[in-house]
Amino acid sequence: MKRKAGLMVHPLQKLINGFERFRSEGIDDPHLFSRLLEDGQKPEVMVIGCADSRVDPGVVTSCKPGELFILRNVAAIVPPYGPDEQPHAASAAIEFGVRRLGVKHILVLGHQACGGIRALAEGTVGLEFMAPWVGVMDDARRIVAGSGLEPEAQLLLLEQAAVLGSLRNLLTFPWIEQRVVRGELTLHGWWFNLAEGRPMAFDPLHQRFVPLSDTIRPIDHRVDVTATGRAAPLSLEGFVARAVEDAGMAPFPGA
Numbered sequence: 001m002k003r004k005a006g007l008m009v010h011p012l013q014k015l016i017n018g019f020e021r022f023r024s025e026g027i028d029d030p031h032l033f034s035r036l037l038e039d040g041q042k043p044e045v046m047v048i049g050c051a052d053s054r055v056d057p058g059v060v061t062s063c064k065p066g067e068l069f070i071l072r073n074v075a076a077i078v079p080p081y082g083p084d085e086q087p088h089a090a091s092a093a094i095e096f097g098v099r100r101l102g103v104k105h106i107l108v109l110g111h112q113a114c115g116g117i118r119a120l121a122e123g124t125v126g127l128e129f130m131a132p133w134v135g136v137m138d139d140a141r142r143i144v145a146g147s148g149l150e151p152e153a154q155l156l157l158l159e160q161a162a163v164l165g166s167l168r169n170l171l172t173f174p175w176i177e178q179r180v181v182r183g184e185l186t187l188h189g190w191w192f193n194l195a196e197g198r199p200m201a202f203d204p205l206h207q208r209f210v211p212l213s214d215t216i217r218p219i220d221h222r223v224d225v226t227a228t229g230r231a232a233p234l235s236l237e238g239f240v241a242r243a244v245e246d247a248g249m250a251p252f253p254g255a
Helices: 011-025 032-039 089-100 115-122 130-145 151-170 174-181 236-246
Strands: 002-004 007-009 045-050 068-073 105-111 186-193 198-203 208-211
Touching: 007 011, 045 089, 068 089, 089 105, 089 174, 105 151, 115 130, 115 151, 130 151, 130 236, 151 186, 151 198, 151 236, 174 186, 208 236
Parallel strands: 045 068, 045 105, 105 186
Antiparallel strands: 002 007, 186 198, 198 208
């Protein structure tokens, strides 16, 4: 609980107070919610972000209700396509966003100091549901571990490589790949720098994360679509090799 004027404020009361402030001060358009109820949601952008309380996609992008379709989970992970009899929460949200809402852009948003990625890197998950979940990115962990970089540099690189791994997994969904090839859907990878409070964007031409600018190059660029018309997988080895090169080290053996 937080203390206010000598009294302890219950955390849920803080939320209630926040709702009241939002209703009275935070809505520029008083008819926004009635219009959203009547017209339904029509977001053009889907954000797949981490459940981390410090990186709320709607807050950090200053978006209003109805503008983003958001999926949040541990480490902003997208599993590979694999329909079966079991429930798949992440895949269900992605399917609804793409096949029902018709989003035009999917943005995977990773971030600095991600607890799920650190647990994966250090092998200290120790939780029955979280361990297999972050294990989806074990290929990225293995490739980054062979980079020869210092541990903290590896951790940062793994956070970014996991974004690429999720983008690569998105392309295993046939109805996503088809839309990407037809130019109906674009994919983007961002990584939020908590220390500086700003996002970095993956540049597929140069295989690195760069400061976000007005020029947004999606993953469906020519470097990611082969001459056969099928979306090619993103190369984790190539990304790590470029990071090693940028660090001024010997060539990465997986390059």
